[in-house]
Amino acid sequence: MTSIHVELSGLKKRFGDVAAVGGVDLAVPEGSFVTLLGPSGCGKTTTLRLIAGFYDPDEGEMRIGGRRINDLPPDQRNTAMVFQDFALFPHMTVFENIAYGLRMRGQSNPEISRRVEETARQLGLAGMERKWPLQLSGGQQQRVALARALIVEPEVLLLDEPLSNLDAKLRIRVRTEIRQIQQQLGKTTIYVTHDQEEALSISDTIAVMAAGRIVQVGTPYEVYYTPASRFVADFVGIANFVEGRVVQDRGVARVEAGGAVLEMGTRDLRASSSVLLTIRPEAVRLLEPGGSLEGQNVLRGVVTASSFMGSLARYWIEAIGIEWVVDVHMPVPRKLLAGEVILQIPGERIHVLEQR
Amino acid sequence: MRIAVIATALVVLAVSVAPLGAQPARIMVYSSLHETEIAAMLDSFTRTTGVRAEFIRASSGELVARIRAERASPKGDIHLGGPADGHEVLVVDGLLEPHRSPEHKFIGPRFRDPKDRWHGFYIGALAIAVNKTRFEREMRPKGIDYPKKWEDLLNPAYKGEIVVANPFTSGTAMTFVAAHVLRLGADRGWKYLEDLDKNVNHYTRSGAAPARMSAVGEFLVGITFGHDILKPIAEGHPIHIVYPPDTGWEVGAVSIIKGGPNTAGARKFIDWQLSKDAGKLHSDISLRISVRSDVPVPKGAIPITEIQLLKGYDLWWVAQHRDALLRIWDSKFRR
Amino acid sequence: MLTAAGLRVREVRWLLREPALLAVLLAVAALLVLFVILPVIRVLSVPSAEHWLQYIQREAFVRATRNSILMAVLSTSSAMAVGFLYAYAIVRADIPAKGLFRTVALLPLVSPPFVTGLATILLFGRRGLITHGLLGLTYNPYGWHGLWFAQTLSFFPIAYLGIAGVLRAISPSLELAAHNLGARRFAVFRTIAVPLATPGLASAALLVSILVLADFGNPMLLGGDFYVLATEAYLQVIGRYNMEMAAVLCTVLLVPALGFFLAQRYWIGVRAYTTVTGRPTGLTPLRVSGPVRWVLFAACLLVAMIVLSVYLVIAAGAFVRVWGVDWTFTLKNFQYTLFRQRDLYNSVRFGAMAGVITAVAATVTAYLTQRKSFPGRGTLDFLTLLPVALPGTLVGIGFVLAFNQPPIELAGTVTIIVAAMAVRTLPVGYRLSVASLHQIDTSIEWASRNLGASSLKTFARIMLPLLRYAFAGSFIYSFVKSINTLSAVVFLMTPGKVVASASILGLADHGYWSQATALAFSLIAIALLALGALRLVAGRRVQLFDL
Numbered sequence A: 001m002t003s004i005h006v007e008l009s010g011l012k013k014r015f016g017d018v019a020a021v022g023g024v025d026l027a028v029p030e031g032s033f034v035t036l037l038g039p040s041g042c043g044k045t046t047t048l049r050l051i052a053g054f055y056d057p058d059e060g061e062m063r064i065g066g067r068r069i070n071d072l073p074p075d076q077r078n079t080a081m082v083f084q085d086f087a088l089f090p091h092m093t094v095f096e097n098i099a100y101g102l103r104m105r106g107q108s109n110p111e112i113s114r115r116v117e118e119t120a121r122q123l124g125l126a127g128m129e130r131k132w133p134l135q136l137s138g139g140q141q142q143r144v145a146l147a148r149a150l151i152v153e154p155e156v157l158l159l160d161e162p163l164s165n166l167d168a169k170l171r172i173r174v175r176t177e178i179r180q181i182q183q184q185l186g187k188t189t190i191y192v193t194h195d196q197e198e199a200l201s202i203s204d205t206i207a208v209m210a211a212g213r214i215v216q217v218g219t220p221y222e223v224y225y226t227p228a229s230r231f232v233a234d235f236v237g238i239a240n241f242v243e244g245r246v247v248q249d250r251g252v253a254r255v256e257a258g259g260a261v262l263e264m265g266t267r268d269l270r271a272s273s274s275v276l277l278t279i280r281p282e283a284v285r286l287l288e289p290g291g292s293l294e295g296q297n298v299l300r301g302v303v304t305a306s307s308f309m310g311s312l313a314r315y316w317i318e319a320i321g322i323e324w325v326v327d328v329h330m331p332v333p334r335k336l337l338a339g340e341v342i343l344q345i346p347g348e349r350i351h352v353l354e355q356r
Numbered sequence B: 001m002r003i004a005v006i007a008t009a010l011v012v013l014a015v016s017v018a019p020l021g022a023q024p025a026r027i028m029v030y031s032s033l034h035e036t037e038i039a040a041m042l043d044s045f046t047r048t049t050g051v052r053a054e055f056i057r058a059s060s061g062e063l064v065a066r067i068r069a070e071r072a073s074p075k076g077d078i079h080l081g082g083p084a085d086g087h088e089v090l091v092v093d094g095l096l097e098p099h100r101s102p103e104h105k106f107i108g109p110r111f112r113d114p115k116d117r118w119h120g121f122y123i124g125a126l127a128i129a130v131n132k133t134r135f136e137r138e139m140r141p142k143g144i145d146y147p148k149k150w151e152d153l154l155n156p157a158y159k160g161e162i163v164v165a166n167p168f169t170s171g172t173a174m175t176f177v178a179a180h181v182l183r184l185g186a187d188r189g190w191k192y193l194e195d196l197d198k199n200v201n202h203y204t205r206s207g208a209a210p211a212r213m214s215a216v217g218e219f220l221v222g223i224t225f226g227h228d229i230l231k232p233i234a235e236g237h238p239i240h241i242v243y244p245p246d247t248g249w250e251v252g253a254v255s256i257i258k259g260g261p262n263t264a265g266a267r268k269f270i271d272w273q274l275s276k277d278a279g280k281l282h283s284d285i286s287l288r289i290s291v292r293s294d295v296p297v298p299k300g301a302i303p304i305t306e307i308q309l310l311k312g313y314d315l316w317w318v319a320q321h322r323d324a325l326l327r328i329w330d331s332k333f334r335r
Numbered sequence C: 001m002l003t004a005a006g007l008r009v010r011e012v013r014w015l016l017r018e019p020a021l022l023a024v025l026l027a028v029a030a031l032l033v034l035f036v037i038l039p040v041i042r043v044l045s046v047p048s049a050e051h052w053l054q055y056i057q058r059e060a061f062v063r064a065t066r067n068s069i070l071m072a073v074l075s076t077s078s079a080m081a082v083g084f085l086y087a088y089a090i091v092r093a094d095i096p097a098k099g100l101f102r103t104v105a106l107l108p109l110v111s112p113p114f115v116t117g118l119a120t121i122l123l124f125g126r127r128g129l130i131t132h133g134l135l136g137l138t139y140n141p142y143g144w145h146g147l148w149f150a151q152t153l154s155f156f157p158i159a160y161l162g163i164a165g166v167l168r169a170i171s172p173s174l175e176l177a178a179h180n181l182g183a184r185r186f187a188v189f190r191t192i193a194v195p196l197a198t199p200g201l202a203s204a205a206l207l208v209s210i211l212v213l214a215d216f217g218n219p220m221l222l223g224g225d226f227y228v229l230a231t232e233a234y235l236q237v238i239g240r241y242n243m244e245m246a247a248v249l250c251t252v253l254l255v256p257a258l259g260f261f262l263a264q265r266y267w268i269g270v271r272a273y274t275t276v277t278g279r280p281t282g283l284t285p286l287r288v289s290g291p292v293r294w295v296l297f298a299a300c301l302l303v304a305m306i307v308l309s310v311y312l313v314i315a316a317g318a319f320v321r322v323w324g325v326d327w328t329f330t331l332k333n334f335q336y337t338l339f340r341q342r343d344l345y346n347s348v349r350f351g352a353m354a355g356v357i358t359a360v361a362a363t364v365t366a367y368l369t370q371r372k373s374f375p376g377r378g379t380l381d382f383l384t385l386l387p388v389a390l391p392g393t394l395v396g397i398g399f400v401l402a403f404n405q406p407p408i409e410l411a412g413t414v415t416i417i418v419a420a421m422a423v424r425t426l427p428v429g430y431r432l433s434v435a436s437l438h439q440i441d442t443s444i445e446w447a448s449r450n451l452g453a454s455s456l457k458t459f460a461r462i463m464l465p466l467l468r469y470a471f472a473g474s475f476i477y478s479f480v481k482s483i484n485t486l487s488a489v490v491f492l493m494t495p496g497k498v499v500a501s502a503s504i505l506g507l508a509d510h511g512y513w514s515q516a517t518a519l520a521f522s523l524i525a526i527a528l529l530a531l532g533a534l535r536l537v538a539g540r541r542v543q544l545f546d547l
Helices: A044-052 A094-104 A109-122 A138-150 A168-185 A196-202 A220-225 A230-235 B002-020 B035-049 B060-069 B084-092 B102-106 B132-138 B150-154 B171-197 B209-215 B226-235 B263-274 B276-286 B315-333 C004-017 C019-045 C049-057 C059-092 C098-110 C114-124 C129-134 C144-169 C172-180 C185-214 C217-222 C229-239 C243-271 C290-319 C332-339 C341-371 C377-389 C392-403 C414-438 C442-450 C455-466 C468-484 C500-510 C513-538
Strands: A004-015 A018-029 A033-037 A059-064 A156-160 A188-193 A205-210 A213-218 A240-248 A252-257 A260-266 A274-279 A285-287 A298-308 A312-319 A322-329 A340-344 A351-355 B026-031 B052-057 B078-083 B118-131 B162-165 B200-204 B221-225 B239-242 B249-257 C320-322 C326-329
Touching: A004 A044, A004 A188, A018 A044, A018 A059, A018 A188, A018 A205, A018 A213, A033 A044, A033 A168, A033 A196, A044 A156, A044 A188, A094 A109, A094 A138, A109 A138, A138 A156, A138 A168, A168 A196, A188 A196, A196 A220, A205 A220, A205 A230, A213 A220, A213 A230, A230 A240, A230 A274, A230 A351, A240 A260, A240 A322, A252 A274, A312 A340, B026 B035, B026 B060, B026 B263, B035 B052, B035 B263, B035 B276, B035 C500, B060 B078, B060 B084, B060 B171, B060 C229, B078 B084, B078 B171, B078 B263, B084 B118, B084 B171, B084 B249, B084 B315, B102 B263, B118 B132, B118 B171, B118 B209, B118 B226, B118 B263, B118 B276, B132 B239, B150 B171, B162 B171, B162 B209, B171 B200, B171 B221, B171 B249, B171 B315, B200 B209, B209 B221, B209 B226, B209 B239, B209 C500, B221 B226, B226 B239, B249 B263, B263 B276, C004 C019, C019 C243, C019 C341, C019 C377, C019 C392, C019 C414, C019 C455, C049 C059, C049 C243, C059 C098, C059 C144, C059 C185, C059 C229, C059 C243, C059 C290, C098 C144, C098 C290, C098 C513, C114 C129, C114 C144, C114 C217, C114 C290, C114 C500, C114 C513, C144 C185, C144 C217, C144 C290, C172 C185, C185 C229, C185 C243, C185 C377, C185 C392, C217 C229, C217 C500, C229 C243, C229 C392, C243 C377, C243 C392, C290 C320, C290 C332, C290 C513, C320 C513, C332 C513, C341 C377, C341 C414, C341 C455, C341 C468, C341 C500, C341 C513, C377 C414, C392 C414, C414 C468, C442 C455, C455 C468, C468 C500, C468 C513, C500 C513
Parallel strands: A033 A188, A033 A205, A156 A188, B026 B052, B026 B078, B162 B200, B162 B221
Antiparallel strands: A004 A018, A004 A059, A205 A213, A240 A252, A240 A274, A252 A260, A274 A351, A285 A340, A298 A312, A298 A340, A312 A322, B078 B249, B118 B221, B118 B239, B118 B249, C320 C326
């Protein structure tokens, strides 16, 4: 088990009447990649800025490597940040941008040249050192920003929605690169984004935030498949929700919902309690109409809308009084289904969100 | 909102343009008298004659330049005030319109152009204004008494404490320069001015300004016409006024600009200005002494008979040599 | 692929298809040529080689040139230093009483510049309330030093406005990034804020120096025997009607002003970094530290107190019987102002007319240059902005030279005065309109055209209503500046068309301080009322003078 590198406890920050951060506790292990994920205004960026020292917290404690940093000015925290707008200095060349942190640390010129060259090479910026930021493409600017942050060998790397100013394709490539570099260097990283797909693909750990608090911490798998709340399930990916009542709690659990009974394998459920279940769209199986209605959790439904999305087809299907979203991967070309269809819900893929 | 903005704009435009419409005949007055005096006199003129008058104020040297510059199409009707030599300069250039006024019989011939192109209406003499408060504190302890003659101002104790106007813009200063040249002869006259220059702080644009500056104590000594000094004294400023012997003097004149837009109105103005009533009004508000013997010397003014005027001051000579004098002055005193 | 010439032909063809637009375009162009180009050409062409020879040989002229340069360098440096301090404190330091400081800086912008000169005499002169009355000094303000002081006070708000704009435009994330990378506060200031602000600072400095070079109210009042080019040119005209020599001096003034203007347009404009900032990040800029904050506050307080005392002394002067002698309260000075209300009335009337003309011309021209393509678009933009670089004295003398004789004889008319005022304020009105147009998406206009409205109808029905606040802003700016202007108008006044600013200078020059201050007080009050009216109509949508 690696040691805890960054530790936030009871962190609070208000802006006027708004509690931007309302008590955040987070432990980031050494060398791990933690993403703060949440909708805008959830306090994720504020948390990051608190760590960088741009804001002072109202309450709580922040530690890096066991040392309390609350009272350190930003320039002494060694928490290099990559900004959403990159914040490249427009009056400095790429070289000077990358060298900036080293200059501030009083490094010698030969040393600076050597390290800037090395970092530029690592990030695929070799040969661009003399250019001005405005002459670079978005992706290149992004890498300069990253290089500028990494070269100072920060204790913690902070990334504030660094991909939001890039176009969709580039975003996917750059996030892979960021992850690779982070793993090569083993740098403790805190990443902020509102994009769940980005968060799932890049992180060791995701901390989902809402209204100034962390509502769930877990691996991407945990967050996606076993969300802690309806909010998390809904925010991370697409989810179908089913409200029901437990009709059998011994052995195989059964839940009655909308006139149908769903079997869920062996679960520890209280009898007669109300439950909220969630199933991911890709977990639901769609069968041709006219097939057998026998078997576990088979429901009759009607397609209300459908959308072809390339590698998959998405259906909106009315069944047991609920509109289901169902994703079907289409390895071979095939026409979209319409009219009456049959759904099959794999019991083991059903996740129980709430039980009352 | 849009309607409001447009409406406002239209109203503003209407108000702005309205007075451009029908306008009664007016006379255009160029004057170097004080703003308050001109305004009061033109008001009275309009009340008496029904002729409206507009004016612009400038120093008399500036007005001479302006009238000369506009000779092709004169914009002014009346040149009011300033030493007669400034008017005589325009006579030489042929820019003034003669006018025979019934009031001439009340005015001595030495106070007007023999050919009626300018008409004197007041007389004034140059004087020295000394700020009493400052003098008693700063000069008296040094054993210096109030200046009595022009040469007293050369005392180095006055260094940087004297102000007088620039003759290019000011008729007063023109009179001052010419008076010393005439009093002492060209060589000694210019020498005097050079010596005085060492004590002069700076040359002002307006002739009357030195009186005000001395009045508030900005400067110890101001040189200008006596009547311009009497006004601040009447207002309560602590000024000691000195008329040195052989002082320069002026006949303050009024004239009609030839070819101006309203010469008929201008003639009415000359007749009015030379009248006894207008003379009294002018003397009372300005403390200048009228050339008419039937206008009483205003309270607070000093009768001209009590002043020792420079006998040899010849305004015709000054008019003829004006440009030459200015050239010399410029070469010596432009700093 | 269209060649440049082909594009031209196509643009012309487009224009011919919209005759109304073409007519408007030609009218605007004609007016600009008549009132901007022609006067400049007259000034440049009137003097002969002989006059230039005279200029070089006459020591007085050479000295005036040297004095002008000296004054421009001194006053610009000090105005920039004070302006920077002020701007940095207001934009970046969390100091108290910011609103007060901003209001105080507004005052010199909306009053005749020589008001500071007048107040300098009253406050810091040889019998000044502060220097003499309070400190017992006999300081002689007449000369370069007094003038320097007055010019600094008159023009630091211009520097402040420019610098504050630049500082606000620097993305806070740049400074935070530097801080985050280990730069201490001062290092951030030195390596990020200063270099980023430099191009903007240079433009502000150029603007201030042009204004200092061209100003002649303060040199007239305070210069004493320290003549600068502007006063020398004034004396040449008013004292001698030597228009040729005056034209020479104006040309000398024009050279640096035009140079600065071109430098600003083609060099600094290109290097302006502040326009490259990303979208707003919601970050608050780096604040200065505690002690620095209080130093800045103290400095601002000092500056504000001096400015405030200037205006208090003007107000006080307006209400006392005889300045320096009889301090009893009186309203009689205002009687004089009302008695001579013709000047004040003229100022307001001419200012309002100039305001309407400026606002209309600015809106129409901005629409043309920003939304239409036609041959000579860049030239039109250049011509509209050019008056920024024309010293007021040059405009005045140029107007006299250009319009004093047939074919265009405007001397002695209201038109010539109003035209001079409008020309001088056109560039700012134009910039306001351009900025406003940038906020209106082109697609709105396309939508109107798409639905069948012609170019002119679209302008009238869609653009004009959207531009109404810029229109109101241009109007008020032009009005406020026009009632305060002196340098251009003073050459154009004739009996009955005297404006208050000239009267104030005349009265002050004569030593009629009470009347001068009463008139100045009334003029400033009118300007402030006009700004208040704008605030009522447009709220904070139009930013004039950083209010």
